[in-house]
Amino acid sequence: MEKVRGKGHRRRFLPSPLITVVAGLAVTALLTGMIAHLDAEYNKEVAYRTAQVYGTRIGSLLDSLFHKTDVLASVIISDEGVLSEETFIDVAKSLMVGEGIRAIQYQPGGTTQYVYPLEGNEVILNANVFDNPTRRDDALLAVETKQIELSDPNELKQGGLGMIARDPVYMTNDSGQEEFWGFATIVLDLPQALDPIMLHDLEKDGYRYELSSRSNSGDSVRVASSGQLPGDDSVSYQISVSNHEWTLKLAPSYSWARAIPLVVVITVGIVISLLLALVARLVRARRLILHKLAITDELTGLHNRRWFSQEITNWCADTGTASFAVFFLDLDGFKTVNDTMGHQCGDELLRKIAARLIDVCDEGDVLARLGGDEFVVARCGINREQAQAFAEELEQAIARPITACNREWTMLVSIGIALFPDDGTDYEALTHVADTGMYRQKQAEGAVGRTGL
Numbered sequence: 001m002e003k004v005r006g007k008g009h010r011r012r013f014l015p016s017p018l019i020t021v022v023a024g025l026a027v028t029a030l031l032t033g034m035i036a037h038l039d040a041e042y043n044k045e046v047a048y049r050t051a052q053v054y055g056t057r058i059g060s061l062l063d064s065l066f067h068k069t070d071v072l073a074s075v076i077i078s079d080e081g082v083l084s085e086e087t088f089i090d091v092a093k094s095l096m097v098g099e100g101i102r103a104i105q106y107q108p109g110g111t112t113q114y115v116y117p118l119e120g121n122e123v124i125l126n127a128n129v130f131d132n133p134t135r136r137d138d139a140l141l142a143v144e145t146k147q148i149e150l151s152d153p154n155e156l157k158q159g160g161l162g163m164i165a166r167d168p169v170y171m172t173n174d175s176g177q178e179e180f181w182g183f184a185t186i187v188l189d190l191p192q193a194l195d196p197i198m199l200h201d202l203e204k205d206g207y208r209y210e211l212s213s214r215s216n217s218g219d220s221v222r223v224a225s226s227g228q229l230p231g232d233d234s235v236s237y238q239i240s241v242s243n244h245e246w247t248l249k250l251a252p253s254y255s256w257a258r259a260i261p262l263v264v265v266i267t268v269g270i271v272i273s274l275l276l277a278l279v280a281r282l283v284r285a286r287r288l289i290l291h292k293l294a295i296t297d298e299l300t301g302l303h304n305r306r307w308f309s310q311e312i313t314n315w316c317a318d319t320g321t322a323s324f325a326v327f328f329l330d331l332d333g334f335k336t337v338n339d340t341m342g343h344q345c346g347d348e349l350l351r352k353i354a355a356r357l358i359d360v361c362d363e364g365d366v367l368a369r370l371g372g373d374e375f376v377v378a379r380c381g382i383n384r385e386q387a388q389a390f391a392e393e394l395e396q397a398i399a400r401p402i403t404a405c406n407r408e409w410t411m412l413v414s415i416g417i418a419l420f421p422d423d424g425t426d427y428e429a430l431t432h433v434a435d436t437g438m439y440r441q442k443q444a445e446g447a448v449g450r451t452g453l
Contacts, residue, residue: 019206040256042286043234047207047250051237055199055248058211059239060344065188066242068095070183073102076169079180085114092116095186102162102380110139112185121187123157129183135164142168143180150242153190153213153221160167161190161223165242191224199224210249211240228253239308259417296368299347300354308368308376312427315380316420318412324380324420325387328434329357330392331373332412332442345393345405352402355412360397384419391415414442 092104103121106114110129115121129139142149166185170178202209205227208229210225230251239246272372294305315321361367366378398413418436424430
């Protein structure tokens with residue numbers, strides 16, 4: 001090495017090996033900390049979404065099980081509050097479909113007169129819920145609210161952890177006033193009633209979990225959990241279960257941030273470059289995810305209104321764009337599906353209709369869901385006659401019978417058409433013309449309120 005002349009004044013500007021190592025380790029430690037934080041935050045977000053999905057399933061499952069009592073309550077009311085044991089057993093048998101249903105109870109005045117199945121539940125016969133200090137408050141709450149109310153998850157008289165849902169039944173007396181008759185009750189075994197949710201799959205996905213309920217006294221009751229419980233660093237999702245709040249906690253089996261070998265952390269140069277590249281990749285991936293969420297309809301996977309608006313605006317601004325058509329689709333009578341079968345069934349139907357539209361559209365077409373039961377399609381390079389023919393294709397595709405929610409549906413649709421540039425030269429004008437045309441078709445065909453169900 002050439003010596004530095006002039007009393008070594010240049011040597012002061014050359015970092016020593018120790019300074020280089022310390023600086024390299026400091027930069028690497030900073031980048032590693034950033035990556036660990038981003039990785040942990042991303043994994044926590046994924047875990048929260050996972051808990052949200054499972055929590056929604058749990059709420060829906062329990063709600064469907066609890067409302068089985070509605071059937072028994074209806075039979076009681078129709079028979080004016082007097083059921084034979086044979087009739088009760090027939091009804092109860094039909095309600096026992098599902099995991100973890102311990103018993104169905106017929107409780108005039110709050111006293112258990114009939115229970116199905118009888119075997120294993122003999123201890124609760126002739127017991128009055130209002131005489132039980134641990135059950136009285138829930139029963140009184142149900143009478144007061146005239147709604148299904150739940151007990152805390154606790155030890156049942158029959159043995160094992162369970163939950164009781166009481167549906168208060170009211171009869172109209174000769175004076176036209178409602179009088180409390182008693183309860184239609186269902187008893188669930190926990191955690192067996194949650195088996196269809198397959199909580200154990202969370203362990204396969206690398207999570208520790210705990211599902212718990214807080215009792216009226218403030219105590220936490222564990223309903224289900226993995227072998228190893230999540231710690232204080234877990235993410236939590238609150239589940240509304242009738243008059244109770246449940247909590248699903250998730251934590252990874254090891255740590256939120258993946259461990260980086262020490263040799264990678266202390267490697268200077270290439271390792272720092274790789275770490276910087278990894279940060280950029282994570283940031284880009286995060287932005288792509290957020291961008292995709294911003295332009296995608298969550299229910300159907302189609303593009304959303306925001307994306308469609310921008311796409312049509314770009315088409316209109318492109319001086320080389322040929323004539324194109326915008327089709328505004330609105331399902332007829334779709335509200336009836338949600339009102340009669342529930343939004344879950346309506347969502348399934350919308351997803352299948354979206355799949356039908358994808359099959360009909362060509363690669364160059366653009367397709368989006370505006371919201372509710374409204375869809376839009378745009379096709380380039382067609383005239384009005386061709387646009388009308390394509391609209392008929394869309395109608396026929398939707399009109400074919402669709403199987404959803406264990407039954408067959410026939411949906412009708414009204415379609416409005418707007419052509420660029422004849423009917424408008426921007427997004428607002430084109431969609432206004434198409435929307436107006438769609439509504440005129442509804443009026444002309446009597447489609448307002450019409451349904452093909």
